[in-house]
């Protein structure tokens with residue numbers, strides 16, 4: 001007869017609990033950025049349109065987050081709203097985001113503000129986007145404007161969301177704007193994004209210093225995957241190691257080396273089952289098992305559910321001796337009990353990692369509400385809260401209530 005031992009983990013009292021969104025995915029009518037441009041040109045399959053109308057309904061959404069006992073919220077600022085034309089800044093948009101941040105504060109939700117979450121102003125993208133030498137100058141000018149406006153009310157800044165995911169989709173696979181496929185361009189853009197992060201970090205610190213404000217915490221949100229060899233051949237093991245190094249760690253290590261990372265922002269969803277079909281660079285960079293060898297449960301996009309990888313990713317970061325902040329972890333599914341299992345099982349791995357000494361500041365679920373999932377459109381349902389796209393009515397899911405209880409109590413009971 002098997003014996004189940006029940007454990008209880010108590011999270012730190014000041015632990016952050018919350019959920020995330022990004023501007024383009026929820027706001028609606030973001031007609032000034034490259035994604036919208038590509039959608040209208042028929043270069044992307046789905047149209048974001050009104051998205052979740054969060055631009056108007058944010059107060060209502062924050063009421064729900066508060067009712068679910070969250071104490072923080074991650075959002076992003078839409079650059080194309082703030083700077084609709086090169087060098088011309090919209091005070092209306094800046095004031096909007098000021099109101100949003102103040103509303104978060106009023107709701108007792110600590111804002112975690114992202115400055116770049118995949119989208120770019122149309123003017124920037126038409127000039128050449130992140131491949132341009134001047135791209136970082138453009139970005140830094142926007143960063144200064146936003147940070148000057150919001151500094152007093154924001155402690156946590158995320159400069160760039162998932163640089164490696166952006167590079168992979170936009171410059172290697174060629175799926176997302178600007179739909180390029182070039183290894184050389186990818187390298188160039190990667191260097192520009194890193195530079196943009198490092199200088200943004202310094203600018204943010206400088207602004208807080210100038211205004212005598214308490215030091216802010218600045219990082220990036222790094223998508224991290226567990227890279228697992230499918231057949232444990234030497235080639236697959238080597239590729240898994242290299243991929244973890246380059247996809248998960250390289251950007252972070254360079255930012256740390258430049259003294260430009262206060263915490264490590266982690267987005268974790270799944271694993272990648274590595275199976276190489278050749279010895280070429282492309283094989284090493286991209287090959288995965290396509291033979292259906294994974295017998296794990298999957299989300300509705302077919303990603304493996306693999307909480308063990310969350311633990312190993314967290315442990316792999318211990319050596320940097322920086323606090324970690326989980327900025328995204330979540331599942332798209334039509335089965336809400338699977339959502340709860342996903343959250344629960346990942347929290348267990350988080351608790352185990354923390355009990356073993358990994359320092360984590362908070363856990364942010366992706367996403368607060370269902371939303372526009374980029375090139376996959378509206379069918380993936382990631383939300384703690386369901387959105388009806390005809391009425392825009394919000395409905396809290398059962399999994400959200402269960403997660404809400406953990407946010408309130410800060411305790412997790414689990415059996416092993």
Ligand code: FCB
Pocket residue numbers: 022025161162165223267328366373374382
């Ligand atoms: C992450 C993105 C986020 C969302 C989730 C599902 O890679 O940061 O915008 O699309 O995946």
